[in-house]
Amino acid sequence: xxxxxxxxxxxxxxxxxxxxxxxxxxxxxxxxxxxxxxxxxxxxxxxxxxxxxxxxxxxxxxxxxxxxxxxxxxxxxxxxxxxxxxxxxxxxx
Numbered sequence: 001x002x003x004x005x006x007x008x009x010x011x012x013x014x015x016x017x018x019x020x021x022x023x024x025x026x027x028x029x030x031x032x033x034x035x036x037x038x039x040x041x042x043x044x045x046x047x048x049x050x051x052x053x054x055x056x057x058x059x060x061x062x063x064x065x066x067x068x069x070x071x072x073x074x075x076x077x078x079x080x081x082x083x084x085x086x087x088x089x090x091x092x093x
Contacts, residue, residue, distance in 0.1 A: 001047065001048070001049055001050075001075075001076045001077075001078050001081070002046075002047070002048045002049075002050060002058060002062065002073055002074070002075050002076075003045055003046070003047055003073070003074045003076070004045065004046040004047075004048070004062075004071040004072065004073050004074075005044065005045055005071065005072040005073075005074070006043060006044055006045060006046065006070070006071055007070050007071075008044070010043075011070075013070075014067060014070045017066040017067045017070075018067070020066040021065055021066045021067045024064065024065055024066060025037055025065070028061065032051060033050060033051055033052075033061060034048055034049070034050055034051075034061075035048075035049040035050065035051060035081060035083070036048065036049040036081075036083065046071070049078070049081050055075050055077070058073075058075055059073070059075075
């Protein structure tokens with residue numbers, strides 16, 4: 001799990017990269033690299049659950065994010081991560 005501390009003041013360079021950041025996050029999520037991605041209500045922190053074999057791999061993933069230069073990461077290796085994501089059932093009618 002990665003906790004990313006965001007800057008207190010959002011400078012223009014940071015806000016200009018938000019669209020590209022979201023695009024890269026969606027790409028990583030579709031690949032299964034990022035399992036979950038959450039932003040705190042006060043926009044001071046991001047949390048991500050990543051699928052990686054080492055902290056070095058996690059840092060490589062983070063460095064691929066367009067806004068990585070503005071964020072301070074803290075990595076906590078997890079033994080497991082459970083979610084309650086239900087797939088909608090399909091009607092045969």
